[in-house]
Amino acid sequence: MIARKVTRRRSASRRPxxxxxxxxxxxxxxxxxxxxLTHGLSKGGVRVVAGIDIDDACQFPYEENNEARFINKDISDITASEVRKLLGRKSLTLLAGCAPCQPFSTYSRSARKAKAHADWSLVSAFGEIIKRVKPDYVTMENVPELADHRVFKxxxxxxxxxxxxxxxxxxDEVGIPQTRSRLVLVAARKGEIKLKLPKVRKKATVRQAIEDLPRIVAGGSCTSDPLHTSSTLADINIKRIKASKPGGxxxxxxxxxxxxxxxxxxxxTxxxxxxxxxWDKPAPTMTTQCYGFGNGRFGHPxxxxxxxxxxxxxxxxxxxxxxxxxxxxxxSMKSLGRxxxxxxxxxxxxxxxxxxxxHASRQRKKRKRAGRRAP
Incomplete structure (x- = not known):
């Protein structure tokens, strides 16, 4: 089913x-x-009109924070004509996608192999949509291990x-306070395109990100922000975290x-x-179990x-x-952590x-210059 259309209006921007x-x-x-990704693309100047996902738990956060519709569908049930209608005809168009990465992740092992082929097909399904819609731009983000798999080729x-x-x-080299490695692809139908990722001089740290948040205890939450909630810890784990050193x-x-x-x-091992x-280093990669002290290096400093x-x-x-x-x-720690x-x-x-x-701005300038040179 297609979710309700978001009716909040985009605030008018005033240009000098x-x-x-x-x-x-x-x-x-x-x-x-x-x-x-939608929120980031929007901050980068792209107008995202819709997000598509099979997980209906995403609808509220997606629509509440973004000026876009949430469509609760499997990619295999989306037709090219539906996508073209969403994109319209008067603007440049972009299809963005980050297929579930678990089958390619280093966290995945043989237990997931049986399921993996079904998930790999999502990358190909995204490619099929691109072939039929032919947008001006494409971007994809995934785990680095995907690059070594035949589905990426x-x-x-x-x-x-x-x-x-x-x-x-x-x-952590582009200002995000975690040691997360990602494969990022951009593609354009016209003109050479290069992913522009300026490196920061100093890596963002855990201290800069979260030090000023209100203090809470294990299993506690902040009255002004219910999401600032931590998991409960058994007595043995309370003793363990007290004995733990930052980085140890x-x-x-x-x-x-x-x-x-x-x-x-x-x-x-x-x-x-x-x-x-x-405190003064980036956090480890945030996983779907990043709220658990025993699941990685996720203890508060x-x-x-x-x-x-x-x-x-x-x-x-x-x-x-x-x-x-x-x-x-x-x-729900488990659901929201995921x-x-x-x-x-x-x-x-x-x-x-x-x-x-x-890239779109430079291409437009190039066309204008070519038009002025034409007889």
Whole structure:
């Protein structure tokens, strides 16, 4: 079914006298989730008109924070004519997509192989939509491991006629406070295109991102922001986090606190769990289980708890007041952790949007110069 149309009006922008109007790019965001990529593209100057996702839990955060419709459909049920109607005919067009990345992720192992082929097909399905719609621009974001898989090579072949640039982006090098690596692709039907990602001089840190948030305890929440809620911790885990050093491992604990699996020879190499973040370094990659102290290095640098959902969202570069649930609705750590961990960092989306708008501006100037030279 197609969700209700968002009726909030875009505020009128006032340009200084003599300023040049930027080209309008209308976009549809496939696998949109809670709107990380949509929100970023919008901040970069792209007008996203709709987001498509099979997960109806994404509808409220997507529509509440973005001036776009949420369409609750599987990509295989979307027709090219529907997409063309959404995009219209008077603007440049963009199809954006971030297919579920679990089958390609290093977190995935043989247990997921049976399911993987179904998920791989989503990348190809996105390519098929592109072939039929023929938008002016395409962008895709995914995990780096996708680049080594045959489905990515197939996807590139499906972009026949496009100029393409793709690279592996280190998020902490572009101002996002986490060590997240992503494959980012941009493509244009006309003119060479290069992904423009200016590197920052100093990497963003956990301290800069979340230090000023109100203090809470394990299992507690902030009265002014229910999303600033952390998971409860068992007594043994309270003792463990108190014994944990920022940047350290469970090897820093007394032997009595170590988990039975870590005492075995086979478990001694797994040091990347039950860890605290460091204030003055980027956070680790936010995963779908980033709210759990035992699921990675997701312990708060100073407070004896795992990071809150709001802290995870901020590390994903969502605005601090991005609404993920309706006022008064219960907070589900598992559900919201999944939505936040799966999201495209907003700042990365903004950089992609700015790249596309800049390319469109340069192409328009090129056409104008060519027109003036014509006899």
């Amino acid at each position: 006298a003599g300023a040049t109007r930027k080209p309008t790019i209308r976009a549809v965001d496939f696998f949109c989730g809670v709107g990380g 197939k996807f590139l072949r499906m972009l026949d006629g496009y100029r393409i640039d793709w690279k592996i982006v280190e998020c 491992t469970w090897r820093d604990w007394p032997a009595s606190l170590r988990a039975p699996c870590h005492r075995k020879k086979t478990g001694k 797994y040091s990347g769990v039950y860890g605290r973040m460091e 100073r407070q004896n708890r795992g990071i809150s959902l709001r802290e995870a969202a901020i590390i994903q570069s969502f605005p601090r007041r991005y609404a993920f649930v309706k006022k008064g609705d219960p907070i 939505l936040i961990g799966n999201a495209v960092p907003v700042k990365l989306g903004k950089l992609i949007g700015a790249t596309l708008v800049d």
